[in-house]
Every structure is written in C-alpha cells, then in structure tokens.
Amino acid sequence: MAILIVCGLGIAGIVSGRAIILGIVAICIGLGLIGALVAYLNATNRRIRLFLDAIQDNESMLFFPEEYGSKEQRTLHAAFNRISRLITENKQKKLERELQQKEYESWDKLMHILTHEIMNSIAPIVSLSGTLLSYFRKKEEPKSPEEITDVMIGKTIRGLDTIKSQGQNLMNFTHSYRCMASLREPSPKLFSLTRLLLNLQVLYQAELDKRHIAFDIQLFQPEIEIWADEEQLSQVLVNLLKNAIQALEKQEEGSIFIHVGNQGKNISIEIIDNGPGIAKELREDIFVPFFTTKSSGSGIGLSLSRQIIRMHGGQLLVSSEPFIQTCFTIMLPLAFRKNDATV
Structure with missing residues (x-):
C-alpha cells in the first residue's frame, strides 16, 4: 500500500506539472520501497529453500531464531522450528521402533x-x-x-x-x-601393542607354517603403546586370529595380514585374510551370541569380542569380499577412559 500511494502521488505530481521534483523524489522512494520488498521476499524465499533442503538432507539440527526480525518473520521461523521438531520426533520414534524390533529379533x-x-x-x-x-x-x-x-x-x-x-x-x-x-570391567594400563602382536606371531607361527599360511604385521610406527586391558585385548586378538586361520583351513596360498594404523584420536587394528569370506546377510548375525556357521564351536567368540571392544569405548567392524579380503577392524581410543565405554 505504501508503494502504491507514494508512486501514485509521484506520478500525479509529474503529470500535473505542479510538483515535478517532488514527484521524481516520490517515485525514487517508491522504487526504494520496491527494492526493500524484493529483498525481504528473497530473504524469506532463501529461508524456505534452506528449510526444505534441510528436510531433504535429513538435517535435524537446523534452527531459525524466533526473537529477531519482523512479526511475520518470527511467526514463519516459529512454524519452521515446530515442523522441524515434529519431523525429528517422528524420526526418533521410528528409530526406537526399529531398535526395539531388532532387539526382539x-x-x-x-x-x-x-x-x-x-x-x-x-x-x-x-x-x-x-x-x-x-x-x-x-x-x-x-x-x-x-x-x-x-x-x-x-x-x-x-x-x-x-x-x-x-x-x-x-x-x-x-x-x-x-x-x-558376567564380563568384568576393563582394567586399563599402558602397554606395548607391538610386543603383544609379536608375541601372538610367535605363538601361532608353527601352526601358520604347518598350514602354509603367509603372515605379516605392519605397524604405522615401530613401537606402539596404548591404554587398554591387555588381557582382554589379547583375548579378542587371539579369537580373531584363530577365526582367520580356520577360515583358510582348506585354501591354498592363504594369507593373514595385521595392520595397525593411526586414526587421529583412535587406533585401528585390522586382521585381514583372503578366505571364503562372510555372506552379506550374515555379517551382523555373526555377532549374535551363540550364532555360528561352523560345525563345531560355541558361537560366543565374536559376540564376546565385540562386547569387550565396546567396553573399551571402541568398535569391532567387519567387511568382506569373498576370496579377496575379509577384514575385522578394531577401533580403539588412544586415551581410554571408562566413562567413554558402552556395553
């Protein structure tokens, strides 16, 4: 309305010839108001586009300030925030239902x-x-x-x-x-991971030679020390190494490779073999207690290993390409703290 009134008065002044200068000034003011309106609409459109992009990208951390701007902007921002909260709550409920279903299964x-x-x-x-x-x-x-x-x-x-x-x-x-x-809580101490891995190599070297399995250890530096429960971590590594050896039981030119890498605040320990691998649909089932694909065995090793690593605040992951590479990855924080651990 202000734009129409100002521009109308300006045009009337110019046409009548009585207030040409004031008419030009009024038209300039009207053009300025038009520019301000366009800028306001563009800003609103950008906010709408940002909101819609956030929904499309599943971004739940977006928040529009409700204390600043005009009344219309505050109302629009409040509506955006409410919709965002409802979408987030719906996603959270859906995730909880999926987790409950997986837990039941x-x-x-x-x-x-x-x-x-x-x-x-x-x-x-x-x-x-x-x-x-x-x-x-x-x-x-x-x-x-x-x-x-x-x-x-x-x-x-x-x-x-x-x-x-x-x-x-x-x-x-x-x-x-x-x-x-009744797995006990980890008792972390600083110890040499390098020495632990070399001891495991000595322990299993005879069996590896007997089965003609190539074995190699690669470290990102010669001496690596970490904070962890040495006994529990040794139990996990022994279990993963034995699984790799058993996977190569009937395979010629088998190989096992242990790689230790530095991932910033974490350390990664990869146990890699070139055995038959693990089917995609079984890669999570192998961590279920007492689940096993072997003719003998309790099916407790991998479940216990993952629980131990989680209690250290880390992760035990698996990836597999049949007869190319099956990799179990242990991710551990370099500075282990009990309050970081999860069960």
Missing part, C-alpha cells in the same frame, strides 16, 4: 539357539541312558548278576564315557554363556 534368535544347543546335548543323553538301563533292568526289575555279560559292561562303560563327554560339552556351553553375561 536378537532375543528371539538367542532363545532359539539356546534351546537348540541344550536340546542337542540333552536328547542323546536321555536316549543313551535308557539304553544303558535296559542292560541292567528287565520289566522294571533289576537283572541278576548272571544275566549281565562282559559285552554289556563294555557297552555301559562306553555309554557312560559318552554321557560324561556330552555333559562336559553342555557345561562348557553354559560356562561360555556365563562368561558373556
């Missing part, structure tokens, strides 16, 4: 594995116990000593040995679960 998978392992151990024990009882009992009555032969005694001894072995396996399985459930 993990527990469901764990219960299936536990049930499967326990039943596999108990079922043959029950069956074998019934068979052994039949050697010494007839129609719910004990057999006489004359009816018991040396063959029966021999079979009973072998059967009892089998029951003992199966029972021991079940106890080991239960012990593995207890170890995972």
Whole structure:
C-alpha cells in the first residue's frame, strides 16, 4: 500500500506539472520501497529453500531464531522450528521402533539357539541312558548278576564315557554363556601393542607354517603403546586370529595380514585374510551370541569380542569380499577412559 500511494502521488505530481521534483523524489522512494520488498521476499524465499533442503538432507539440527526480525518473520521461523521438531520426533520414534524390533529379533534368535544347543546335548543323553538301563533292568526289575555279560559292561562303560563327554560339552556351553553375561570391567594400563602382536606371531607361527599360511604385521610406527586391558585385548586378538586361520583351513596360498594404523584420536587394528569370506546377510548375525556357521564351536567368540571392544569405548567392524579380503577392524581410543565405554 505504501508503494502504491507514494508512486501514485509521484506520478500525479509529474503529470500535473505542479510538483515535478517532488514527484521524481516520490517515485525514487517508491522504487526504494520496491527494492526493500524484493529483498525481504528473497530473504524469506532463501529461508524456505534452506528449510526444505534441510528436510531433504535429513538435517535435524537446523534452527531459525524466533526473537529477531519482523512479526511475520518470527511467526514463519516459529512454524519452521515446530515442523522441524515434529519431523525429528517422528524420526526418533521410528528409530526406537526399529531398535526395539531388532532387539526382539536378537532375543528371539538367542532363545532359539539356546534351546537348540541344550536340546542337542540333552536328547542323546536321555536316549543313551535308557539304553544303558535296559542292560541292567528287565520289566522294571533289576537283572541278576548272571544275566549281565562282559559285552554289556563294555557297552555301559562306553555309554557312560559318552554321557560324561556330552555333559562336559553342555557345561562348557553354559560356562561360555556365563562368561558373556558376567564380563568384568576393563582394567586399563599402558602397554606395548607391538610386543603383544609379536608375541601372538610367535605363538601361532608353527601352526601358520604347518598350514602354509603367509603372515605379516605392519605397524604405522615401530613401537606402539596404548591404554587398554591387555588381557582382554589379547583375548579378542587371539579369537580373531584363530577365526582367520580356520577360515583358510582348506585354501591354498592363504594369507593373514595385521595392520595397525593411526586414526587421529583412535587406533585401528585390522586382521585381514583372503578366505571364503562372510555372506552379506550374515555379517551382523555373526555377532549374535551363540550364532555360528561352523560345525563345531560355541558361537560366543565374536559376540564376546565385540562386547569387550565396546567396553573399551571402541568398535569391532567387519567387511568382506569373498576370496579377496575379509577384514575385522578394531577401533580403539588412544586415551581410554571408562566413562567413554558402552556395553
């Protein structure tokens, strides 16, 4: 309205010839007002574009100041901020639902594995116990000593040995679960990672030579010291190294390579082999407790290893290209603090 009034008065003054100079001044003022309006609209359009780009890029940290500018700008900024909050809250609820679903699936998978392992151990024990009882009992009555032969005694001894072995396996399985459930807090100290890796090389060199597996260690500097629980980190490295050796069991020209790199505030330890690899759909399942693709094994090693690394405030990651490179990466903070750790 101000633009129309000022420009109208200016044009009227020029046309009538009574106020030509004032008319020109009025038109200039009108043009200035038009320029201010265009600048205001452009600024508003830029804010709208910025808001829409932020939504498209999933940027949830965008905030428009609600205390400055004109009333219209403050109202617009408040509306933008409200929409942004609603979108963020919706995304957060969606993420929580996905996490709950994954947690439920993990527990469901764990219960299936536990049930499967326990039943596999108990079922043959029950069956074998019934068979052994039949050697010494007839129609719910004990057999006489004359009816018991040396063959029966021999079979009973072998059967009892089998029951003992199966029972021991079940106890080991239960012990593995207890170890995972009651893992102690790390006791960090400064120690030589270089020495630990060289000791592991000496420990497994004979087995590596026997299997004709090439082995190499590459360090970003000759002597590397880190703050961590040496015993727990050694347990993780031993487990990953044994897994790599087992993966190359039936492969010619196998190789294992350990690379230690400096990632700023973190240190990376990569255990790389050229084995058959891990299928993409199994790369997260291998960290589920008691999940295993091996014919033997408890399926506890990788789950326990990831938990140990998380308790150190780090990460255990995996990537795999079959028969090219399977890499387990340990990311650890150089300055470990207990309050940085997560379980």
